Structures are given as structure tokens and as C-alpha cells.
Amino acid sequence: MLVCVGDLLENILVVLPSVPSSGFENKVRSARVRGGSAANVAALDAEQGGTPRFVGQIGDDTLGRTLAEDLARRGTELVVHAEGATGVILTLIGRTGRTLLTDRGTARHLYAIEPSVLNNASQIYLAASAFVADPMATAVDRLLGEARGKRLDLFIGGPSQADLQDFGAAAFLELVAIASPAAVILNRTEHQELGLADQQCFAGATTTIVTDHSQPTRILRANGTTETVDVPPVAQIRDRTGVGDGFIAGYLASSRAGADPVSATHAGHRTAARVLAQLGPTTRPD
Numbered sequence: 001m002l003v004c005v006g007d008l009l010e011n012i013l014v015v016l017p018s019v020p021s022s023g024f025e026n027k028v029r030s031a032r033v034r035g036g037s038a039a040n041v042a043a044l045d046a047e048q049g050g051t052p053r054f055v056g057q058i059g060d061d062t063l064g065r066t067l068a069e070d071l072a073r074r075g076t077e078l079v080v081h082a083e084g085a086t087g088v089i090l091t092l093i094g095r096t097g098r099t100l101l102t103d104r105g106t107a108r109h110l111y112a113i114e115p116s117v118l119n120n121a122s123q124i125y126l127a128a129s130a131f132v133a134d135p136m137a138t139a140v141d142r143l144l145g146e147a148r149g150k151r152l153d154l155f156i157g158g159p160s161q162a163d164l165q166d167f168g169a170a171a172f173l174e175l176v177a178i179a180s181p182a183a184v185i186l187n188r189t190e191h192q193e194l195g196l197a198d199q200q201c202f203a204g205a206t207t208t209i210v211t212d213h214s215q216p217t218r219i220l221r222a223n224g225t226t227e228t229v230d231v232p233p234v235a236q237i238r239d240r241t242g243v244g245d246g247f248i249a250g251y252l253a254s255s256r257a258g259a260d261p262v263s264a265t266h267a268g269h270r271t272a273a274r275v276l277a278q279l280g281p282t283t284r285p286d
Contacts, residue, residue: 001120002045002052002252005140006038006127006157007107008067008080009087011280013241016094033241033280034067035089036107037127037157040242040281044249044271046075047283050256053077055117057110057136059086079117081110091241098240102162104129111135115146123256124152125248128159131175132167144179154179155252156205158186161193169194177204183261185248188212199226207261209268211247217269219261229265234273242281247272 015029034040042052054076058064064086068078084106092099108129118124124147130140147154156179159172173194176184184205191210201208201220208220216228250271254264274283 007036011035158190246275
């Protein structure tokens with residue numbers, strides 16, 4: 001079983017056909033999907049036949065209940081506390097890229113995580129955002145101690161620019177060194193923002209996996225060796241939302257089945273391609 005700890009938010013996608021004009025009505029296209037790396041990875045794991053467990057905090061509101069019910073319908077076991085207001089991400093998609101406006105609401109207010117959430121688990125995935133602010137950061141630190149005692153395979157996601165602003169690159173690097181994860185999985189921009197050289201593995205991590213859009217994914221090992229895995233051509237790209245989480249979900253599922261990092265990376269690419277063909281962080285048609 002995979003246990004995912006982190007955020008469950010709403011993500012409102014807004015496609016801007018042109019630069020908005022101030023003072024005028026601007027026509028856009030929009031969609032509402034699930035947000036939060038940990039929640040996305042859990043849902044995508046369930047879609048691949050896994051039996052994941054999501055741990056986090058949602059708002060005590062209709063939005064939070066709706067998001068939680070959707071996760072449960074997809075086959076995810078929920079261990080959530082409901083209080084306050086559910087967070088929202090506004091993703092503006094323009095011709096030059098994406099801009100994220102984030103209000104995490106009560107997502108980081110989780111003050112306690114019972115050790116029982118690790119029962120029957122073999123893997124634990126911690127989104128970087130889970131370490132950024134108390135009380136959740138302290139609760140996650142305590143859970144890490146329990147995970148080490150059970151010798152679970154630990155995987156950590158990469159920090160966003162907002163995470164680094166709040167947490168700091170040095171603190172994140174120190175965290176990884178202490179946690180000693182099986183792998184840190186992040187994209188090339190996140191890897192660079194942490195001040196790491198192109199072929200540099202995280203200190204303390206057995207493996208560092210660095211994705212780079214359509215460019216080859218790098219597998220950096222603690223012993224200093226580096227391998228690359230080509231990304232196969234993608235037949236259809238409908239939406240890029242959650243593609244990184246799709247890679248992580250595919251990688252973890254394959255690793256859980258006993259695959260080595262190279263084979264798991266191929267599995268991550270396949271799941272990411274399926275996410276690209278759908279709207280939002282899912283492999284299932286609308």
C-alpha cells in the first residue's frame with residue numbers, strides 16, 4: 001500500500017487566449033479539477049489498480065467534502081481532518097506558460113497524524129509542501145520517525161518556487177539528508193532551484209529522479225552513476241495539469257512491484273502520457 005501525505009485542493013484552470021485587457025470583459029475557457037500533489041498521486045495510484053491511503057486536511061465545507069468524495073470514488077482510502085476552508089489554486093494558462101495563484105486554506109493546519117496511517121503500508125510519498133509550515137510540518141516529522149521504524153520506502157516530491165520561498169533550499173537539502181529517502185522525484189527546474197549541479201544526487205537519497213518535459217529523464221544514484229531514459233513521443237496532449245504527479249504515480253507503482261529505477265522510470269513515462277491525454281490529473285476519460 002502507498003500512503004500519500006500532503007494537500008487536497010481545488011485547481012481552477014483558466015485558459016487565456018490572449019493577454020487580458022484591463023477594464024474589459026475577457027472571454028476565457030475554464031475547468032475545475034483536483035489539486036495537490038499528494039492527493040493527485042494517490043488518485044492516480046488507485047486508477048492503476050493500487051489501494052492508496054491519503055492523509056491530509058480539508059476544509060469543513062462543501063468543496064472539501066466534494067473533493068474527498070471524488071478521491072474515495074476513485075479507490076483512495078481517506079484519513080482526513082475537516083476544519084476551516086478548503087484551499088484553491090488558480091492556474092492561468094497563457095501562450096507563454098502557466099501562472100499559479102495559490103490559497104492553501106487550511107491544508108497545512110493538520111496538527112497530528114496517527115501512526116496507524118502506516119498500517120499495511122510499504123511506501124510513503126511526502127509532497128514537499130507537507131514540510132513547509134507548522135503544524136503540519138511537525139506532524140510529518142513525527143510520522144517520518146514512525147516510517148523509519150517500519151523501514152518503509154520513502155519518496156519525496158520536489159519543492160515549488162513558493163515552497164522554497166517559505167522553506168528555503170538549504171533547509172530542504174538538510175531535510176532530505178536526514179530523511180534518507182529511496183528517491184527524490186522532481187523536475188529539472190526544481191533541481192536547479194535547489195542549487196544542485198546537473199548530475200548531482202541529493203545527499204542522503206539513494207536515487208534522484210529528474211524529469212525534463214520531453215527531454216530524457218536522468219537517474220542520479222548515490223554511488224555517483226548516472227543513467228538517462230528517453231521520453232517516448234506522446235500521441236495526444238490535451239492538458240499538462242498533473243503530468244508530474246502522473247510520472248510519480250507510475251514510478252511508485254512500478255517500484256512497489258519490484259522494478260529497478262530504470263524500469264520504474266519507463267512506467268512513469270507511460271502513466272504521464274496517459275495523463276496528458278486527459279483533462280486534469282487523471283488517466284480516465286471525462
